[in-house]
């Protein structure tokens with residue numbers, strides 16, 4: 001039987017990064033993955049350019065049942081540390097939005113850095129390898145795989161979440177956790193587009209492809225970012241962000257004019273430019289197709305502002321600031337960027353990522369109940385947790 005100091009299940013972001021750290025410490029490391037390629041999600045991420053970190057990767061940008069769990073790892077391996085690493089590999093990168101770093105050319109460049117780090121550290125990667133059984137021995141683990149049995153002293157589960165099964169996502173990590181008696185918290189697809197009721201979807205169908213800067217609010221949390229109407233519902237950064245906080249049944253408030261006090265603004269325009277049609281004013285603030293759609297509900301939009309009453313201006317304001325899309329769910333794991341929830345961190349050391357009750361068993365990355373906002377936070381969690389575990393396995 002082959003024997004390793006460390007076996008890492010999952011050749012994704014956290015697994016590859018952890019492997020390199022452990023390899024540099026002189027550990028004999030094997031990374032296994034059932035997929036035919038390492039880092040498939042990295043390649044797909046950030047529209048193919050991988051938003052690999054966020055300079056503001058503070059604990060407040062992560063959701064977890066235990067909000068304190070992520071603090072230590074994020075502090076010990078920061079986004080600046082990761083930027084240092086990619087600079088040493090001469091990666092060309094761009095800051096697309098404040099603090100959000102993307103590869104300038106392709107996510108392939110970022111994946112290549114991880115593979116190079118694994119190679120330099122002497123860590124081995126084996127693809128097309130599935131684990132069929134895990135047995136805990138006194139001081140080691142035995143893994144039965146489709147290509148033979150493997151023994152290791154430390155076993156790291158880095159199998160990620162459930163999002164995008166076609167990229168190799170499975171619930172394997174949760175099964176391992178349950179096998180060893182760990183609690184797995186409820187999970188749901190997140191950073192995900194929101195779907196809308198069929199009748200409303202039909203009504204909004206002319207808006208498919210239209211983007212508008214909005215403020216989305218759910219459960220007391222708000223995001224001011226662009227929203228995109230799609231043929232299934234609503235998407236874009238504002239919606240993906242709010243999906244971390246919204247669930248079917250909750251209120252979702254969309255303000256399509258978040259930057260102005262709309263009612264006050266319309267009254268001012270009525271005073272300054274009384275002959276101007278409200279439609280013309282709205283077209284200067286919102287996409288034309290949206291204003292066209294509004295005409296179905298407000299037949300008087302093309303009238304001069306001087307002819308409109310305060311009540312009419314208030315009605316339009318209410319429509320735009322509480323835009324009613326009637327959400328009914330999300331697109332689910334098929335398109336979600338992450339899984340919210342996962343392995344309860346209460347049973348995992350925030351210092352070493354070793355399970356408190358099973359010596360030698362480690363969990364890192366998205367499989368844990370730690371979920372970042374949109375914007376490079378989830379990869380930073382993969383690097384920080386992978387780094388931390390890599391120091392102890």
Ligand code: FDA
Nearest residue numbers: 010012013014034045046051160168172365366376378379
């Ligand atoms: P990850 O999913 O990276 O790796 C898990 C690995 O385990 C995979 O290689 C998988 O094949 C393997 N595996 C699963 N089950 C197995 C089994 N049974 N046996 C063996 N191997 C198994 N984040 C961000 O910060 N910036 C971004 O730009 C994006 N963009 C983005 C786009 C899209 C389309 C998605 C789906 C996700 C993102 N994300 C993101 C999220 C980010 O990709 C994610 O949080 C990290 O990849 C999580 O890293 P992990 O190592 O935990 O899992």
